[in-house]
Amino acid sequence: MRIKAKEKELLVLIVFCNCLVKALPCDGMPDTIEYDGKCYEFKNTEKSYASAQEFCNGKGGILLEITNDGIENFVYETISNLGWSWSYMYIGFNKTTGKNPWLRQNGDEITYEDWLTGQEICWKPMEYLCTANCVLYDFSFKGWSDTHCEEEYHYACEYG
Numbered sequence: 001m002r003i004k005a006k007e008k009e010l011l012v013l014i015v016f017c018n019c020l021v022k023a024l025p026c027d028g029m030p031d032t033i034e035y036d037g038k039c040y041e042f043k044n045t046e047k048s049y050a051s052a053q054e055f056c057n058g059k060g061g062i063l064l065e066i067t068n069d070g071i072e073n074f075v076y077e078t079i080s081n082l083g084w085s086w087s088y089m090y091i092g093f094n095k096t097t098g099k100n101p102w103l104r105q106n107g108d109e110i111t112y113e114d115w116l117t118g119q120e121i122c123w124k125p126m127e128y129l130c131t132a133n134c135v136l137y138d139f140s141f142k143g144w145s146d147t148h149c150e151e152e153y154h155y156a157c158e159y160g
Helices: 005-022 049-058 069-082
Strands: 033-035 038-047 088-094 134-138 143-147 153-159
Touching: 033 069, 038 049, 038 069, 049 088, 049 153, 088 143
Parallel strands: 088 153
Antiparallel strands: 033 038, 038 153, 088 134, 134 143
16 A cells, blocks of 8 residues: 555654644643643742642642752742742642651652751750641742741642
């Protein structure tokens, strides 16, 4: 069976378009930015941790999780490039009490950390004072800080 020239051109075009669609993971998701195969939606509004998490979950995502240096640099550069003057933003890690480990939203313990000096530590016998159970990214010092989950900060959703 021989393929005619026009049919061959059409076949090449279909294959090209199919590859192009696969290369655009955020296609159909306005206001998202792609990084490393995932889509990120940065929200220039402030919410509590629970409200931000609920917003992201409602759209089929999670609060952005910084799980390596690459994502952390991407977050910093994205906010800088957008020209937004954020001081802090929630990232998707929390714990239930002061002495428990920091957890990802799926319940796994975090494996990558970038705490600012003294931020993640609860010293005995003062553990009962450790009530800051959510995590912020601090844009001024380029690291993590803990905070009370009821406070309102900027946030970003992660999809994919």
